[in-house]
Amino acid sequence: MIRRHKGDFTWTDVPILPYKEDGTLFKDITRQTLFEGSEQFGLELRYFEIGPGGHSTLEQHDHEHVVMIIRGTGRVLVGDTVSEIGTNDIVHVPTQTWHQFRATDDSPLGFLCVVKTDRDRPRRPGPEDLADLNTIPVASEFIRF
Ligand code: MN
Numbered sequence: 001m002i003r004r005h006k007g008d009f010t011w012t013d014v015p016i017l018p019y020k021e022d023g024t025l026f027k028d029i030t031r032q033t034l035f036e037g038s039e040q041f042g043l044e045l046r047y048f049e050i051g052p053g054g055h056s057t058l059e060q061h062d063h064e065h066v067v068m069i070i071r072g073t074g075r076v077l078v079g080d081t082v083s084e085i086g087t088n089d090i091v092h093v094p095t096q097t098w099h100q101f102r103a104t105d106d107s108p109l110g111f112l113c114v115v116k117t118d119r120d121r122p123r124r125p126g127p128e129d130l131a132d133l134n135t136i137p138v139a140s141e142f143i144r145f
Contacts, residue, residue, distance in 0.1 A: 009070070019031045027144070028052075029048055032047045032048075033046050034047055042116055044116075044117055047112055048101075049110040051103060055103070057100070060097055060098050061095075061096070063095070064095055069090075069110070070111060071109065071110030073103075073107050076091055076101050076102070077099060078097060079097045079099075080139060082139065100143060
């Protein structure tokens, strides 16, 4: 199977979908499932693109992500660290670790993301989680809802 790149970070036979069904707690993101592995293969490859100034949901979960930035620049919170990210950088999000991606104000942020097919649902922060995150100045400044 080959899905050809059509240009501009779109691929043949891959629909451009909303990031999440529920349209809150994130800003300006599209999702494309580039490869849905068999049950035996057990992995999916997705492409997400965050528009300039947009952000993903602040969340954590049991499953892990490995991400490769392939377009633009931004920043990412992973745990208690906020890092600048750009094309060809790799980001690992470990299990049960708060994470949120943000695009730079004048650039989109597009990235490949590998996940297990069989995975738990993301959890959003509650008041206690936010109180903990707010004790970390870089996280407190960074997070968006
Ligand atoms: Mn996640």
